[in-house]
Each structure stands twice: as C-alpha cells, then as structure tokens.
Amino acid sequence: xxxxxxxxxxxxxxxxGEPDLYGPGVRVSYYLFFFATLLAILTRILRERKIEPxxxxxxxxxxxxxxxxxxxxxxxxxxxxxxxxxxxTYPVILVTFISTCFALRVRDNAGILICFGFxxxxxxxxxxxxxxSRMYQGSKEGCTVSYWFFGIRNFFGPTWTxxxxxxxxxxxxxxxxxxxxxxILAFFHLGWRVLFHLEDMEKAAxxxxxxxxxxxxxxxxxxxxxxxxxxxxLLFVGIVTMIMMEQTIRVNNIDLSSTPFDSTxxxxxxxxxxxxxxxxxxxxxxxxxxxxxLVKKTGGYTSLPSSxxxxxxxxxxxxxxxxEG
Numbered sequence: 515x516x517x518x519x520x521x522x523x524x525x526x527x528x529x530x531g532e533p534d535l536y537g538p539g540v541r542v543s544y545y546l547f548f549f550a551t552l553l554a555i556l557t558r559i560l561r562e563r564k565i566e567p568x569x570x571x572x573x574x575x576x577x578x579x580x581x582x583x584x585x586x587x588x589x590x591x592x593x594x595x596x597x598x599x600x601x602x603t604y605p606v607i608l609v610t611f612i613s614t615c616f617a618l619r620v621r622d623n624a625g626i627l628i629c630f631g632f633x634x635x636x637x638x639x640x641x642x643x644x645x646x647s648r649m650y651q652g653s654k655e656g657c658t659v660s661y662w663f664f665g666i667r668n669f670f671g672p673t674w675t676x677x678x679x680x681x682x683x684x685x686x687x688x689x690x691x692x693x694x695x696x697x698i699l700a701f702f703h704l705g706w707r708v709l710f711h712l713e714d715m716e717k718a719a720x721x722x723x724x725x726x727x728x729x730x731x732x733x734x735x736x737x738x739x740x741x742x743x744x745x746x747x748l749l750f751v752g753i754v755t756m757i758m759m760e761q762t763i764r765v766n767n768i769d770l771s772s773t774p775f776d777s778t779x780x781x782x783x784x785x786x787x788x789x790x791x792x793x794x795x796x797x798x799x800x801x802x803x804x805x806x807x808l809v810k811k812t813g814g815y816t817s818l819p820s821s822x823x824x825x826x827x828x829x830x831x832x833x834x835x836x837x838e839g
Contacts, residue, residue: 539780543787595652638689
C-alpha cells in the first residue's frame with residue numbers, strides 16, 4: 515500500500531489530504547485539549563493556584579503531538595505537500611502547547627514540561643529546513659493554493675513566503691533555546707534529585723509553605739484581572755487558529771473522505787481528547803467544590819500538597835486566626 519500524504523490528484527487540482535495529521539478526529543481532539551487547558555488555567559486563577567486539575571491531559575497532548583511530529587517529518591522526507599501540512603498542524607499545536615504550559619507548575623510537572631520542551635524544540639528547529647528547501651515541494655503548476663487569515667490569501671504570495679522564511683529562522687533560534695533550557699531543567703530535576711537527595715529538601719520547603727498558608731493572603735484583585743485578560747487573549751488566539759485551520763481546509767476543498775470520522779485513526783485521538791477534557795472538567799469542579807465546602811465548614815484556610823489528583827489528594831486544614839485566639 516503506497517504511503518499516504520497531502521498531494522494532488524494526478525489528473526486534476528484536487529488536493530488529497532492526510533487524515534492522520536488533520537482529519538476530523540485529530541482536529542477535534544486538539545480543540546478539546548485547548549479548551550481543557552483554558553479551563554485549568556481559569557481554575558488555578560480563581561482558586562489562587564491551590565489546585566491543578568489538568569492531570570493526565572498534558573501527557574495525552576505530549577503523546578499525540580509527538581506522533582504527529584513523526585508523521586510530519588516522514589511525509590516531508592517522502593515528497594508531500596509539506597508546507598501546507600505544516601501550516602495546517604503547527605499553529606494549533608503551538609497554541610495548545612502554550613496554554614498547557616500556563617496551566618502547569620514547573621515544580622510539580624517538571625517531567626511533563628521537559629517532554630514538552632523537547633517536542634516543541636524539534637517542531638520549531640525543523641522550520642528552516644521546511645521553508646527554505648521544501649517550500650514548493652508537492653505543489654502543482656496551474657493549481658492555486660490558498661489559506662485563510664482574516665480573508666482568503668494566496669499561499670505562495672511573495673510577501674507571505676518571505677514572512678514564513680524569516681519567522682522560521684526566529685522559531686529555529688527559539689527552538690534551540692527551548693532545547694537547551696529543557697536539557698538544563700532535566701539535569702536539575704533528575705540529576706540533582708538523585709545526587710543530592712532533593713526529596714528531603716522539598717519536604718522541608720513544603721512544610722514552610724504550609725506554615726505560610728496559615729496567614730491571610732494579600733489582595734490580588736489587580737493581578738487576577740490581568741491573568742483573566744491573558745486568558746481572554748489566549749482564547750481569542752486559539753479560536754482564530756481553529757477558524758484558520760477549518761477555513762483553509764474548506765477553501766482548498768481538501769479531500770479527507772478516505773478516512774471518515776468513525777475510522778480507527780480518527781476515533782483514537784478523538785476519544786483521547788474527549789476523555790481528557792471530561793477528566794479535566796471533573797477535576798476542576800470536584801476539587802473546587804471540595805475546597806469551598808471545607809473552608810465553609812471549618813472557617814479556616816486550606817493547603818493542598820503538590821499531588822492534587824482527586825484520588826490521591828488529602829486536604830490539610832488550618833484554623834483561622836480568629837479561632838486560634
């Protein structure tokens with residue numbers, strides 16, 4: 515069976531798509547991932563970082579994104595319409611990665627963030643190879659390709675081609691920085707933990723944090739408003755990215771009929787995204803409700819340990835200053 519990738523029909527200008535990269539199940543899964551991360555960010559802001567509900571959703575994003583990266587590299591090396599494939603997949607991956615990083619704390623999720631760093635570094639460092647040596651690979655003379663960005667535009671317009679190439683260099687440098695940072699973070703998180711027994715130091719630090727949590731927190735309304743504004747900006751960028759992806763597929767009439775939504779290659783990512791989203795929603799509301807009820811009953815302050823999975827979380831309560839008196 516020949517390898518399937520984005521290409522033209524030999525007898526026409528009909529584009530044959532690659533469902534494993536941007537089929538309906540894959541697209542919906544990333545949309546669900548994105549909204550799950552936004553919900554997790556909102557929960558952290560409103561609960562002042564006392565809970566972290568994203569859980570295994572971040573791991574699912576890492577696994578699916580790495581799989582897509584492997585397919586992208588394989589297709590690009592095999593002669594696919596590489597620029598179009600990367601244009602359809604890279605923006606939605608990038609915005610999902612950014613929102614996920616905002617939803618996670620480095621201290622509690624260093625391993626996940628290290629994996630994120632390596633995958634994102636690979637995605638960005640490959641950009642110059644794509645846009646400088648394989649920009650027109652897979653295109654067909656006489657066939658027009660367009661993309662949507664607040665209007666329908668020519669994919670190979672000289673201005674945008676130059677823009678893509680310049681941005682690819684910037685992204686490559688940023689990817690190298692992310693890679694170096696990930697290596698350093700991996701060394702500190704794994705190497706020092708083994709060499710210097712950081713578990714004991716972390717326990718002592720956590721004890722100090724628990725003591726600090728007894729004191730009333732200063733007003734942070736202004737900071738919270740700024741964070742909520744950041745979430746609104748991230749939501750806008752995410753929605754624009756989704757529309758850009760859907761409209762680009764529509765205006766080019768990309769044929770994805772070879773792999774329908776109910777096929778295995780679409781159901782697996784879709785169900786992964788769906789259950790990750792539902793798990794995040796459940797964690798947000800169940801943990802938030804648990805904290806609110808506990809504070810209401812005790813009239814005290816609460817502190818959560820670093821592991822905040824619903825099945826393993828044990829809430830610690832401290833008496834309020836009034837009750838101590």
